[in-house]
Amino acid sequence: MSLPLKFSTMKTIVTTISCLLIYTATFAQSDSSQIFFQKGVDEISARRYQAASMYLDKATQENPRYEQAYLQNAYANLAMNKSFAAKELFNKVYDLDPNNTDAINNLMQIYYDYRDFDKAREFALKSKTDKADRIIAMIYYQQEDYGNAITALGKVVAKNPNDAEANYDIARSYLEMEQDAQAIPFYRKAVEADPSKNLWAYELGLIYYNMDDYANAVDMMTKASANGYPHSNDFDENLGFAYIFSGKGEMGEKLLGGVMAKKPGDKQLVRDIADAFYKAKMYDRALDYCQKLMEQDKKDAKALYQAGMCFQKKGQKDRGQQMCDAAIDMDPSLAGLRQKQMMDTGL
Secondary structure, three states, X not given: OOXXXXXXXXXXXXXXXXXXXXXXXXXXXXXXXXXXXXXHHHHHHOOOHHHHHHHHHHHHHXXXXXXXXXXXXXXXXXXXOOHHHHHHHHHHHHHHOOOOHHHHHHHHHHHHHOOOHHHHHHHHOOOOOHHHHHHHHHHHHHOOOHHHHHHHHHHHHHHOOOOHHHHHHHHXXXXXXXXXXXXXXXXXXXXXXXXXXXXXXXXXXXXXXHOOOXXXXXXXXXXXXXXXXXXXXXXXXXXXXXXXXXOOHHHHHHHHHHHHHHOOOOHHHHHHHHHHHHHOOOHHHHHHHHHHHHHHOOOOHHHHHHHHHHHHHOOOHHHHHHHHHHHHHHOHHHHHXXXXXXXXXXX
């Protein structure tokens, strides 16, 4: 005859059975989460990111502390351009492991892209990558703290002198502070490091143009064109005038002629061309454009005055003076130019 179990023995058996049930459930849960995780990873390899995200969601539902599943799901969402969902998932990873470098580096970039500069800086300071230095520098730039931006970007360039983007950002910082001369060396390094950035070359060309350095302006603008910068009217005008001022009148006239054909009747453009040739001491060409203006309007006093100045520069002072006097009679407001006749004022 079997003796009844003591109460303490019965309690031990019940506890053991409960532990086994919990272990079995946990093992089953862990096993299923790993299956879902592997399916998710396989779908990522096949570039089926929506399906991958679904499986990885299931993996974290089975195991809410599955760090790698959250991480892979974040990358799947990035691949689908779902940056907000990716941000939330990277934050899950970071909560589970504050030292996870993948989470730190991606959150740094995502918060910067979202223009949440305080959070971006927070993660950049925890990152150990060169990219963190750039992010910190660009935060200074975006916040218009150009002095600190230049200092921070200088550290990036010190590590890699051929970093085109960093050199360009330094140049732009100097430009924002209206220190064009200081911007030029960094613009040149940027253009040399990455010639495909044709806009940079054009911007540098315009800086040279505004500094009356027309030879370098032509050089940079033609480099921009050679690397695919589109020939808009503005571009052709700027390059055309740069050609004239650098002594290459024929090349400039060809470009500007194309613009004139697209903008028939634009008197100001014709006047500007006449003025450019006058300043470049190509007086016969200037006279041709003065003539065009007077053919459009016989009472164009400015064109007549400009023509008079051209004749004086050509040595025909009496004829030129008579023309200037006639122009002043037509438009008395031109009288103030009389004392400046021997200067290249233009009209």
